[in-house]
């Protein structure tokens with residue numbers, strides 16, 4: 124993928140395979156294009172009026188940018204969780220979880236909805252805490268609970284991929300730990316790609332890792348990618364070594 128905002132190129136021929144059933148983390152200093160890359164993966168980049176891109180995003184061999192494919196299809200298969208939890212504040216916890224069904228035109232019975240709400244909240248590690256107040260507004264939850272509600276909302280449309288853009292950066296260490304446990308449990312059924320500035324988090328949760336860098340005045344590119352343990356213990360590129368050891372960024 125290459126990407127631009129107007130005539131400012133922010134990614135240059137970035138190519139990465141994010142394997143099914145595992146967690147891949149994207150690391151690198153601020154401004155190197157990690158979030159842009161993530162947004163390209165579920166067609167959010169094109170929402171910015173000046174944005175353009177070149178390349179392909181293949182999900183099981185099919186390009187999500189194929190003009191014959193609908194935008195809503197890509198979003199359904201590839202969910203996203205953002206830095207700041209963004210539940211619909213006035214909607215109930217229950218309605219937040221099923222909000223995506225309407226958007227994707229999925230019709231389900233009341234019983235199916237109830238079962239879906241329970242299973243998604245359980246997978247997101249929130250069911251026990253909210254099962255007795257499903258009709259209370261989403262805004263009444265703590266930040267960490269709201270983030271897990273957003274994960275449950277993403278799961279309700281049964282995505283194959285879940286993109287997470289610094290999902291714990293607004294959370295305390297306890298909530299962060301709960302989200303990380305949730306991610307590790309979910310990874311068996313949904314492929315997860317996470318952008319994180321937290322090197323310990325990248326090591327704790329991800330099996331694969333990609334290091335992005337935008338050298339002075341040049342667009343972002345991947346310096347090195349591969350097995351997370353190897354990249355932290357014995358990186359090939361000296362710039363990766365410096366970054367993972369906190370020498371810059």
Ligand SMILES: Nc1ncnc2c1ncn2[C@@H]1O[C@H](COP(=O)(O)OP(=O)(O)OP(=O)(O)O)[C@@H](O)[C@H]1O
Nearest residue numbers: 128133151152153154155156157158159160171173
């Ligand atoms: N909406 C936008 N309009 C114009 N330029 C943008 C826009 N969003 C991002 N950029 C630019 O694209 C480049 C990459 O930004 P991006 O947010 O992808 O980096 P990042 O690695 O995710 O940074 P951070 O770690 O700080 O979130 C930066 O130079 C940024 O200023």
